[in-house]
Amino acid sequence: MTLYMIGIGLWDEKDISLKGLEAVKKCDKVFLESYTSKLGVPIEDLEKLYGKEIILADRDLVEKRAQEIIEPAKQGAVAFLVIGDVFGATTHTDIFLRAKEAGTKVVVINNASILNAIGIVGLELYKFGKTTSIPFHSENVETPYNVLKENQESGMHTLLLLDIHADDSKYMSIKEALEYLLKIEAKRKEGVFTKDTSCVGVARLGSLSPGIIAGKASDLLKADFGGPLHSLIVPGKLHFVEEDALKAWKA
C-alpha cells in the first residue's frame, strides 16, 4: 500500500537515516537503484543491517518495467532505495508520478546527495550554475564544455559529474574528465578550460577519507585521487572566504 522512496546516502550502509531504516524494515520488497551511483561497500553489508534481501534495479527495470516495482506497492510495502538522495542529480520523478497515478501512497525519505556533499570544498552551494555530466563516449559531445562556458560567463561554479558504466564496473576518473575538457579546448580554442584553469577534484565524498585536491588542471592531472566515485568542480568567481577555503585543499 506504500512505496517508500528512500535516499540511502553516499558511502556505506550506515548512511541511511533512522527514519529510512525503520521504513525498510517494514517492507516486503526492497529494490536498490544500481546504475546511477555507487556505494563504497558491497550490497551484502546493506542486507545485513536491514535484515532484508535486496533486489538490484537496473536501468531497464526502473525505466521500462517500473510496474514491477509499483504493482507490489499496491498490495504491501515496497522500498525503492537510491544512493545519495532520491531526487539528487538523476531524479526519479517518473516512478514517483507513476506510483501516485496508480493510486499508491508514496513516502519520500531524503538523504545527502553529491549535490550538497560538495559543500565540503568551501564553495558556496548557492553559487553553482548548471550541473553537467561527462559521458564515456564523448567524441561528438561538447555540452559539458558549453555548460562550463555559460556558468563562467555568469561567474558561477560548475559541478561536472562523471560517467558510470555500472555493468562493467567502469567509473570515469578526474584525469579522464580533465583530458576530455582539454581535448575540446584544443578544438574550440575559446580559453574556457586550459591547463591553468583552477579546479577541485573530489573523490569518495561521504566516506571518512575523501580525496579532495584543489589546484590547476595541470596539477590535478598528476594527482592520485584513489578509487571511485570521482567528480570535478570548476570554481567561478570567488569570494575571499571561498578563496581561503580552497587553500585548505591545495596539493
Ligand SMILES: C[S@@+](CC[C@H](N)C(=O)[O-])C[C@H]1O[C@@H](n2cnc3c(N)ncnc32)[C@H](O)[C@@H]1O
Ligand atoms: C547521478 S549522480 C548521483 C546521484 C545520487 N542520487 C546523489 O544524490 O548523489 C552520479 C555521479 O555523481 C558523482 N558522485 C556521486 N557520489 C559521489 C561521491 N560520493 N563522491 C564523488 N562523486 C560522487 C559521480 O561523478 C557520479 O558519477
